[in-house]
Amino acid sequence: MSSRDLLHRFVKLKRYYDYCNVERSANVGFHRSDTRMCSASTNMSVDEHFMTPDGTGFSDVHNNLATFLQPYYRDQRPVVIRGAVQMAPATKRWTSWEYWQQAFAESNTMVAVEMGGSYGSEQSERVEIPILGYLQYLEMFEERHGRIGKASWNDSNVPSDQKTLSSWSIPSSELVYMAQNDLPQQLHNDIFIPNFCQIDNSFEGDGLGDSSSSLGLGRLYSIMLWMGPRGCVSPLHFDPLDNCLMQHVGRKRVLLYEPTSSTSGWHYAGCDGQQTNTSPINPEVMDGNDTNSDQLQQVKTQYPLFLEEAPPRKECILNPGDLLYIPAKWWHHVRSIDTSASVNVWWR
Numbered sequence: 251m252s253s254r255d256l257l258h259r260f261v262k263l264k265r266y267y268d269y270c271n272v273e274r275s276a277n278v279g280f281h282r283s284d285t286r287m288c289s290a291s292t293n294m295s296v297d298e299h300f301m302t303p304d305g306t307g308f309s310d311v312h313n314n315l316a317t318f319l320q321p322y323y324r325d326q327r328p329v330v331i332r333g334a335v336q337m338a339p340a341t342k343r344w345t346s347w348e349y350w351q352q353a354f355a356e357s358n359t360m361v362a363v364e365m366g367g368s369y370g371s372e373q374s375e376r377v378e379i380p381i382l383g384y385l386q387y388l389e390m391f392e393e394r395h396g397r398i399g400k401a402s403w404n405d406s407n408v409p410s411d412q413k414t415l416s417s418w419s420i421p422s423s424e425l426v427y428m429a430q431n432d433l434p435q436q437l438h439n440d441i442f443i444p445n446f447c448q449i450d451n452s453f454e455g456d457g458l459g460d461s462s463s464s465l466g467l468g469r470l471y472s473i474m475l476w477m478g479p480r481g482c483v484s485p486l487h488f489d490p491l492d493n494c495l496m497q498h499v500g501r502k503r504v505l506l507y508e509p510t511s512s513t514s515g516w517h518y519a520g521c522d523g524q525q526t527n528t529s530p531i532n533p534e535v536m537d538g539n540d541t542n543s544d545q546l547q548q549v550k551t552q553y554p555l556f557l558e559e560a561p562p563r564k565e566c567i568l569n570p571g572d573l574l575y576i577p578a579k580w581w582h583h584v585r586s587i588d589t590s591a592s593v594n595v596w597w598r
């Protein structure tokens with residue numbers, strides 16, 4: 251790409267708010283205009299386990315995590331380990347934009363972003379821009395909308411007919427998601443990678459990894475960074491490898507469906523221009539108490555098998571410091587509730 255193109259893309263992002271006719275505002279705080287009905291009653295919670303690191307660093311976390319995950323890995327069931335990455339430096343350091351700016355001050359690191367906030371959607375466009383430009387965008391977004399979203403569906407003080415997710419009220423034209431980038435080298439010392447994911451980093455040898463590991467071959471395939479303002483979405487999709495999704499900043503809501511052997515295709519993967527591992531259906535349409543909502547009616551008409559045959563939906567909210575194990579091939583849909591930064595590792 252020529253330097254002229256790079257400059258063009260940078261300018262495009264810097265002017266993103268002008269494109270959206272958004273005025274900058276000094277109002278930093280909670281955004282409370284809710285637009286949707288939402289109910290937790292249709293969900294099954296993902297299993298969870300609380301891990302309290304004993305203060306000796308990560309040595310105990312590695313062992314405890316592997317021991318605890320083992321039965322979930324064996325049965326290929328998801329689980330949230332609360333607090334597993336709480337001690338990773340990222341969980342504190344990454345909340346400060348100054349930290350990010352300093353980390354990249356001397357570099358011209360480029361990242362890929364989804365303009366439109368949800369990769370794969372018709373409105374979104376993936377472009378490369380300098381990470382420093384992206385940080386400017388995040389600051390502008392927070393000046394306008396605040397950092398924190400309000401997930402009222404799990405607040406027992408909110409009446410059930412008013413349970414909503416305010417992140418939805420951010421127009422997609424204002425969302426830019428830095429999704430699925432290799433974690434830049436500058437940030438590698440800030441994160442924790444479970445030992446069992448990287449026993450055999452050579453990707454060579456006899457293919458058996460460390461036979462003492464009961465959590466796969468110990469082959470780490472990638473370390474990805476996901477960062478964006480509240481409202482950003484990864485659409486319903488599955489990945490071929492086992493996954494640890496680690497939440498460092500803000501909260502995310504994850505909806506999960508187990509893989510089914512049925513050939514019904516309840517997920518309509520690959521339809522309507524989607525990739526073959528991605529569904530065109532937004533499973534959030536099931537949130538509301540309103541069974542006649544327009545969105546639900548549309549899904550009933552367009553994707554009837556989804557309502558008839560999809561397996562029960564599982565849900566969890568990831569808080570900073572949490573780790574979610576997503577077994578290979580499980581369908582997942584992820585929405586950032588707040589400004590969020592996560593790292594995931596895929597391993598075999």
Ligand SMILES: O=C(O)CCC(=O)C(=O)O
Pocket residue numbers: 429476483484489493495502582584585592594
């Ligand atoms: O955090 C996200 O937006 C998506 C993460 C994801 O899809 C994954 O870890 O496989």
